Each structure stands twice: as C-alpha cells, then as structure tokens.
Amino acid sequence: MKNLQGRSAVLDVHAIDSTDKEFDVEIQRKDAGAGAKRARHNSSLLDAHILKTGDATEDIPDSYVIFITENDIMKGKQSIYPVERYVTIGENKVLFGDDSHIIYVNGKYRGNDEIGK
DSSP states (O other): OOTSSSOOOOOSSEEOTTTTOEEEEEESSSSGGGOHHHHHHHHHHHHHHOOOOOOOOOGOOOOEEEEESSOOOOOOOOOOOEEEOOOEEEEEEEOOOOOOEEEEEEETTTSSSSTOO
C-alpha cells in the first residue's frame, strides 16, 4: 500500500469480505518484525486507503491487522491476543469502539482447542 506522505508497506495478504471489512494478514517469522508500531503503521495504511473522497468518516468499515507469528511474542502462552483501544474514565476503561482491530496469533501455541490443534 502506497503512502504518499511517508513509508509504504507491502502487505502479505490484503482481503475485503462481503461486508466491506478490510484485513491485512501478516506472516511473521522474526519477532522483531511484529512489533506494536508496525501493527499501528499497517492499521493506519488500511484506514488511509479505505476512505475515498467524499466518504463520511463514520462510514469507515471495520479493519483488522492480523499478525501470525512463529513465536509467542507476547509471552502470555495464549493462542490469540486481541488488541483493542480503550478510553480511561477515572478508574474505568471503556472500549473506544473505533472498529480498528489488531490480533496476534501465537504460532507456538499447542493447546487442546481448535487453534491449538
């Protein structure tokens, strides 16, 4: 995806489903290539390419950046790590709800469930 203002990116898989949700799926063997800032960059590129001139920002569809990693880069021994944005209101955290999603899939996970199998 071209970025006229800065660094572009080559996405491993870019897909759009029947409800116009956009997906960027990255297969990452090296831990260093799957950092939070790279996920943020890829998410921003998806957003920049989704909206066209005249589109209302409220009409932007959900977007997903999915990193399938060889190792458990989050070190939590989970199969997946959903990343969401929250608003802190006092001591409460409320989902921001911008429909931008980042998901890390742990390629080392071997639990006794669908993902592990």
